[in-house]
Amino acid sequence: MGETILENKFFSAKRVTGTAIKIAGMGGENCYLVEGSERALLIDGLCGVGSLKAFVRELTDKPVTMAATHGHIDHIGAAWEYGELFIQPDDIPLMYTKAHSGREARLGFAKFGAGPDAVHRTEPTLRDVPPAGPVKTYPVYDGDIFDLGGVQLEVIQVPGHTYGTIVLLNRAERVIFSGDACNANTLLSLQGSTSIEEYLESLHHLHEYMDAFDGMLGGHGDGLVPKSIVDDAIAMCGRIIDRTDEKVPVTTIDGNPALLASSRGADYLLSCIGKTASTGGRARSSRENRIFTGDGKLWRRSEKQFSFFMAG
Numbered sequence: 001m002g003e004t005i006l007e008n009k010f011f012s013a014k015r016v017t018g019t020a021i022k023i024a025g026m027g028g029e030n031c032y033l034v035e036g037s038e039r040a041l042l043i044d045g046l047c048g049v050g051s052l053k054a055f056v057r058e059l060t061d062k063p064v065t066m067a068a069t070h071g072h073i074d075h076i077g078a079a080w081e082y083g084e085l086f087i088q089p090d091d092i093p094l095m096y097t098k099a100h101s102g103r104e105a106r107l108g109f110a111k112f113g114a115g116p117d118a119v120h121r122t123e124p125t126l127r128d129v130p131p132a133g134p135v136k137t138y139p140v141y142d143g144d145i146f147d148l149g150g151v152q153l154e155v156i157q158v159p160g161h162t163y164g165t166i167v168l169l170n171r172a173e174r175v176i177f178s179g180d181a182c183n184a185n186t187l188l189s190l191q192g193s194t195s196i197e198e199y200l201e202s203l204h205h206l207h208e209y210m211d212a213f214d215g216m217l218g219g220h221g222d223g224l225v226p227k228s229i230v231d232d233a234i235a236m237c238g239r240i241i242d243r244t245d246e247k248v249p250v251t252t253i254d255g256n257p258a259l260l261a262s263s264r265g266a267d268y269l270l271s272c273i274g275k276t277a278s279t280g281g282r283a284r285s286s287r288e289n290r291i292f293t294g295d296g297k298l299w300r301r302s303e304k305q306f307s308f309f310m311a312g
């Protein structure tokens with residue numbers, strides 16, 4: 001989809017819609033720059049290795065506002081450079097954890113996020129990683145609209161991958177910027193993920209917008225994901241709740257055990273750990289027993305478990 005319009009050692013940009021440019025980072029992660037007549041919105045900020053802010057400055061002369069689809073390391077990296085961020089507040093504690101803000105963690109994502117065999121145009125070092133610092137956060141909620149001047153982006157909350165996950169709908173271009181909300185490989189196994197039941201509720205909410213878009217541009221991978229993935233994910237959640245999914249044991253990238261709801265076929269992969277739904281999302285065995293596999297809502301009540309230190 002589109003030719004490369006700008007590239008440096010860290011980033012690569014190409015136009016994906018009339019108003020949107022996709023910027024890919026070294027770790028296989030994507031963000032999107034959407035431009036209106038008045039201003040531009042940077043949807044997500046990659047993992048924060050190399051200066052995305054300087055790269056974006058080459059792509060637009062408009063004032064740039066940053067919004068994050070969620071608080072993960074590979075989506076908020078540029079927030080540390082911009083110092084201001086629109087984000088659904090449930091993910092604010094998450095973004096400040098060392099795992100998502102630390103310089104070593106971000107460097108590690110740039111090096112290995114795209115897989116051990118990825119070829120990079122430079123070998124990044126800690127010198128390429130701007131330190132994290134305080135970020136002025138502005139809350140966004142379901143129904144909020146970013147008006148960029150002739151271009152409007154509508155916020156839809158889709159808790160699942162994280163509690164604070166949002167997607168952004170451009171009705172005029174019939175496209176959703178989906179982050180990690182609903183992809184071919186949707187991870188619900190992470191610190192801060194919801195239960196399957198809550199995710200299913202979110203998918204039904206997203207489904208209410210099905211007439212308004214044709215496909216989704218995600219935080220990883222290439223191309224427009226057809227909107228039928230929402231129906232597939234709803235069906236998959238149903239199978240997980242009915243315990244008729246494939247439950248393929250896997251080890252995640254962070255070394256934790258997880259279950260794949262489907263290993264192949266027409267179904268897209270949903271990875272779920274400790275979220276086997278008929279127990280109300282409660283961990284059932286030691287294999288699934290992780291801190292945040294309780295009732296899910298624990299996350300929102302437990303902010304004090306997180307130190308707001310800045311990794312340096």
Ligand SMILES: [Zn+2]
Binds near residue numbers: 070072161
């Ligand atoms: Zn994520």
